[in-house]
Amino acid sequence: MHMADALISPAVGGAMWAVSGGLIAYSAKKVREEADDRKVPLMGVLGAFIFAAQMINFSIPATGSSGHLGGGMILSILLGPYAGFLTLASVLTIQALFFADGGLLALGCNMLNMGFFTCFIAYPLIHRRIAGNSTDGKRIMTAALLAGVAGLQLGAFAVVIETLASGISELPFRTFVLLMQPIHLAIGLVEGTVTAGIATLVMNARPEILATAGQEAPAGVSVKKTLLTFGAAAALAAGALSWFASADPDGLEWSMLKTSGKEELESGGRLHGLLDSVQKRTAFLPDYNFRKAETAGPGAGQAWPAVDKGTSAAGLIGGLLTLLLAWIAGLALRRRGVKSLSRYNRP
Amino acid sequence: MNSVAAKSFDLGTMDALAAGNTPLHRLDARAKLLATILFIVTVVSFEKYSVSALMPFVLYPVFLIAAGDLPAGYILKKALWVSPFALSVGIFNPLLDRRIILNLGEFGISGGWLSLTSILIRFALTVSAALALVALTGVNAICEALMKWGVPRPFAVQLLFLNRFLSVLAGEAGRMTRARALRGFRKRKMGIGTFVQIAGHLLLRAVDRAERVYRAMLCRGFDGRIRLAGDSHIGGREVFFVTAWGALFALFRLTNLPVELGYLLTRIIE
Amino acid sequence: MNRPIIEAKELCYTYPDGTAALKDISFRIAQGGSVALVGENGAGKSSLLQHFTGCLLPSAGTLSIKGTMVEGKNLKAVRRAVGMLFQNPDDQLFMPTVFDDVAFGLLNTGTPENELETRVMEALGTVGAAHLRARPPYRLSQGEKRAVAIAGVLAMGPDILVMDEPTSGLDPGSRRRLIRLLKTFGHTKVIATHDMDFALETCERAMVIHRGRISADGPARVIFSDKALLERASLEPPRGYGPTGCP
Numbered sequence: 001m002h003m004a005d006a007l008i009s010p011a012v013g014g015a016m017w018a019v020s021g022g023l024i025a026y027s028a029k030k031v032r033e034e035a036d037d038r039k040v041p042l043m044g045v046l047g048a049f050i051f052a053a054q055m056i057n058f059s060i061p062a063t064g065s066s067g068h069l070g071g072g073m074i075l076s077i078l079l080g081p082y083a084g085f086l087t088l089a090s091v092l093t094i095q096a097l098f099f100a101d102g103g104l105l106a107l108g109c110n111m112l113n114m115g116f117f118t119c120f121i122a123y124p125l126i127h128r129r130i131a132g133n134s135t136d137g138k139r140i141m142t143a144a145l146l147a148g149v150a151g152l153q154l155g156a157f158a159v160v161i162e163t164l165a166s167g168i169s170e171l172p173f174r175t176f177v178l179l180m181q182p183i184h185l186a187i188g189l190v191e192g193t194v195t196a197g198i199a200t201l202v203m204n205a206r207p208e209i210l211a212t213a214g215q216e217a218p219a220g221v222s223v224k225k226t227l228l229t230f231g232a233a234a235a236l237a238a239g240a241l242s243w244f245a246s247a248d249p250d251g252l253e254w255s256m257l258k259t260s261g262k263e264e265l266e267s268g269g270r271l272h273g274l275l276d277s278v279q280k281r282t283a284f285l286p287d288y289n290f291r292k293a294e295t296a297g298p299g300a301g302q303a304w305p306a307v308d309k310g311t312s313a314a315g316l317i318g319g320l321l322t323l324l325l326a327w328i329a330g331l332a333l334r335r336r337g338v339k340s341l342s343r344y345n346r347p
Numbered sequence: 348m349n350s351v352a353a354k355s356f357d358l359g360t361m362d363a364l365a366a367g368n369t370p371l372h373r374l375d376a377r378a379k380l381l382a383t384i385l386f387i388v389t390v391v392s393f394e395k396y397s398v399s400a401l402m403p404f405v406l407y408p409v410f411l412i413a414a415g416d417l418p419a420g421y422i423l424k425k426a427l428w429v430s431p432f433a434l435s436v437g438i439f440n441p442l443l444d445r446r447i448i449l450n451l452g453e454f455g456i457s458g459g460w461l462s463l464t465s466i467l468i469r470f471a472l473t474v475s476a477a478l479a480l481v482a483l484t485g486v487n488a489i490c491e492a493l494m495k496w497g498v499p500r501p502f503a504v505q506l507l508f509l510n511r512f513l514s515v516l517a518g519e520a521g522r523m524t525r526a527r528a529l530r531g532f533r534k535r536k537m538g539i540g541t542f543v544q545i546a547g548h549l550l551l552r553a554v555d556r557a558e559r560v561y562r563a564m565l566c567r568g569f570d571g572r573i574r575l576a577g578d579s580h581i582g583g584r585e586v587f588f589v590t591a592w593g594a595l596f597a598l599f600r601l602t603n604l605p606v607e608l609g610y611l612l613t614r615i616i617e
Numbered sequence: 618m619n620r621p622i623i624e625a626k627e628l629c630y631t632y633p634d635g636t637a638a639l640k641d642i643s644f645r646i647a648q649g650g651s652v653a654l655v656g657e658n659g660a661g662k663s664s665l666l667q668h669f670t671g672c673l674l675p676s677a678g679t680l681s682i683k684g685t686m687v688e689g690k691n692l693k694a695v696r697r698a699v700g701m702l703f704q705n706p707d708d709q710l711f712m713p714t715v716f717d718d719v720a721f722g723l724l725n726t727g728t729p730e731n732e733l734e735t736r737v738m739e740a741l742g743t744v745g746a747a748h749l750r751a752r753p754p755y756r757l758s759q760g761e762k763r764a765v766a767i768a769g770v771l772a773m774g775p776d777i778l779v780m781d782e783p784t785s786g787l788d789p790g791s792r793r794r795l796i797r798l799l800k801t802f803g804h805t806k807v808i809a810t811h812d813m814d815f816a817l818e819t820c821e822r823a824m825v826i827h828r829g830r831i832s833a834d835g836p837a838r839v840i841f842s843d844k845a846l847l848e849r850a851s852l853e854p855p856r857g858y859g860p861t862g863c864p
Contacts, residue, residue: 004433005477006470010392028499037571038561041711044508045557049550051513052520055351058542066536069546090505094513097481097489098361099354100429100474105387168395168466169436170443170459190539197543198550205547209554362756487713487753507713514755515707559708566670566701567773568693568725575713576720576733 001155001184002095002110005103009166016162017108023116024089027082039083046078047087051094060190067187072118073127073148073195078202078209085119109162113155122151133211135203141196148192149185156184351521357425358514364417365485371415376488377495378585382407382592383480387473389596395462396448399605404472407592411479422482426474437466486510491575504573515556520549620684621645622777622805623669627678630664638664640829642678646805646822648776653816653837654809656826657851662781662809663704665826669779669807670701683776697726700770700804702780706762710754715746715765718754722773740772741765744798760791767798777805784812813855817841825850 005013031039050071057066071091076084089111095101102110131143160176163169169176203210365372371379386407393401412419441459449456481489487507494503523545527537537545561569598604628642639661646652654662667673668680671692680687682695703709712718719737728736741747744764754762763783770778784792792815799806799819810816816823816837823840825833827850833840840846841854 002429002432004429004470005387005391005473006433006466007436008391010388013388013391024502025499028501031501035571037569038557040504040569040571040573041508041560041564042554042557043505044711045512045516045553045560046550047505047509048512048516049553051509052351052516053546053549055354055517056520056524056537056542056545057350058539059536061539067539069542074550086502086505087509090502090509093506094486094509096477097486098358100425100478103387103473104384104477105391105473163436168462168469170440170462171436172443175439193539194543194546197539198547201543201547202550205551206554209551362753366756490713508711511711511713511753511755556708559703559705560711562667562670562672563701563703563709564711564721565672566696566699567722567769568696569721570725574721574724575717576724576730 001114001152001159001187002092002102003106003113003159003162005105007163007166007168008103008106008109009168010105012162012166013105013108015108016112017105020089020108020111020116023085023111023120027085030082031086034080034082039079043079043083043087043090046075047090047094050075050087050091054091060186067190069194070114070118070152070187070191072115072151073123073144073191074198076119076123077127077195077199081119081123084123085115088115088119109158113158113162117154117158118147118151121154122147126150135207137196137200140199140203141193144196144199145189145192148190148195149188152184152188152191153181156180351517351524355514355517355521358517360421361482362485364482365488367416367483369414369416371411372483374588375579375581375585376484376492377579377581378588379480379484380489380492382589383476385589385593385596386476389600390469390472392600393465393469395465396458398461398464398468399609400599400603401465401468401472402605403599404596406595408472408475408479411476411483415479415483417479417482422475422478425478426471429474430470433466433470437463440466488579491579494575500573507573512556516549516553519552520545523549619647622648622650622683623681623807625668625678625680628665628668628675628680629677630661630668630673631676638829639668642829642831644824644831644834646807648805649803650822651806651820652808653820653823654807654826655811655813655816655823655850655852660826660850661829662826666701666779666781666807666809669699669777671695697773698775699777699779700773700775702763702766702770702778702783704781704785706759706766707754709766709769710757710762713753714750715741715752715754715757716750718765719769719772722769726773736772737768740768743771744768745794758791759786760788760794763787763791763795775804777807778802780806780808780810782810782812783808784810784815813841813853814857817855817857825852827851 050069053069054071055068057068060067072084072088075087078084079087092102092110092114093107096104096107096110127143127147129143130146131140134140157177157180160173160180163171163176164173171179199210386404390401390404411417412422440463441457444459444462445457447455448458448461484492487510490503490506490510493506494500524537527541527545531537623644623646625642625644628639629637630639631637642665654665656662664673668675668687669682671687674688683698685691685694685698687695710718712721716737719740720733723733723736738747738750741750744767746761746764746768749757749761749765754765757765783795787795792812796815796818806820808816808820820837823833823835823837824831825840825846832850833843833846844854847854
């Protein structure tokens, strides 16, 4: 699932870097606040463990293909979401640097796709809620499977959106999604199984490792709030993408999108317009619409018909940013109520 | 050599390359990092049908590899190894985009083939530049450069520690897989169950190791903050490196030199 | 002896799961003394060593270093006085380069930047590893790692050196270099080891630990020639001793 630089545009790469960078900064702050000195060497060694474990290929039953461990889930279980995210981000960075497994510009995307959805969504909202501190193997397995599938589905979907927003690949939304999601469903099941297996092994051999790990309260967003926000963001994204679809000569047969898409387009339009003007003013990348730059290249090609790429991509990015903002807002709201388990209490 | 051993060897090779001593190696990591980032962003900013305009950019990775005394074949092989993802997505382009964009005499080349070629070129450029960067600089120097640029300390320290223990853990993983392979006569490939056992025990040992390292850190006064002795500096050479390449990249981006060259040649011929 | 630099009085330690690791350990070590701690695996050597740096605190009894009790509030002072060499140098070298690792302790105790270079290079010079300063630790041989780990400990200027199996994994050449190095040190030394010949060459005194207790404490030469005693503790005399028990 590691994205390469060749398939993304600077806008998408830069935007995802901004998001991931923010997540890293935020996680670093939380880890520092938690002030658990033990975590410093532990994160390093566990990161190396994930890296090493990923080098080991194993065969998936009934398919004969080989799989390998992703790691986001087990890291979150052992370290909590913040340290887990930092550790996974560091693993992805080293993979990109040493093995060119994922591009440097795309690293921000990869941290989001493989780190954010596992550590900050799948783990706290699914795994932790179902498994909690339970020692029941079955419960852990169920939790890990669901969380693994969810995390990977979200990540895979994000890959689709990022690739589409970049406009380098010609794959239409529907085809890409139909390719990515089923494959990553299988990968998610494998990830969940392996995570559950390892967690159970650790629990039976050295329960104190898991006991100390689960101390800190994860970002406690209410499930309903998150699902609603995510649903809205997804609908927004889908609505924007339906613009692409309507330009595709084959057309999409998703009646659901066509009908609900219309309403979303209304509000979407306002949001897109707002974001577009914000974008023009902040201009996080100088000449954003590179398509307009005169390139005397062999055929400047026809601009993607019907839609101004700038605003649609802005809409997608806006959707993801909305989700992030909602999550942060949820955090801020929740923190007042939850008793902090860390040694340093925030006012 | 099993997969773990092969990858460990690879890590070792990249490391050994970074210990080289060419003037390019001695250049401050920040300059090399910045130039490479500019390179990647510029290459990736071209619109999807660009092919000839990308050509001049080959100069940068070629320069890095040549001036840095790096083994070109090794770098290209590594790049090839990771090409499947880009290829598997890009390969659809010729199928889906069949509009004829370019006419070469009687041949019409569809947009799809052009964009696929563009993808492959971008891929080769960005990956080779990134690999060359790491082979010239090493992870430690890159991390220290990042820290100076304000990357959050816990993350930069994490990268350093991860890098430090990578070979140790990889070594352990390699030994465990080799031991299993020697005992598994009929099953060539490892099943999930065995993997869980190996990974699980690797994990327990990792946690124990982390405990010992923590104790060693405490014994030498660790108080939660990792401090590094800084000794790199930005000089004239670094500034020149970045501005010169930056200017070149801008030139290549804004003009299509190969096409100009082509016009020039055809005019001369006529 | 006048004020011993290390003094243990009926020191006991029990692990959290209830296993008693050390029982009624008492001894005094004078400044400059060199003590070999010998015993079978699981006898309690490592547990005792960890008390010297305050990584473990006594469950009962006391341990004092340079007159300071080893307890929570004194750990900083104790750790400045005691330098510990771990059994596995990979656990001890965790910084990106050799220079960074040796400087680690110095930076933590607030050594100013201008002094850093001199003190680090001095320590590296003592162990003969000055040429390794820019090397990452994972590219060092076992002997080199050991040397750098020692440098890292020396740089902090401790009065007492505590070592856990320092010769394990060393080839004969590195081992010989280590012996020569230790003979030049004036620090108080406590060395846990299975390498009886090494113990004999570097330490004047030996304490035998058996099942958590000190079963013998005296001059190394005497203890190591007492075959019966050694056998009871599941040990063997140094190979340097001939069949008669004399070197």
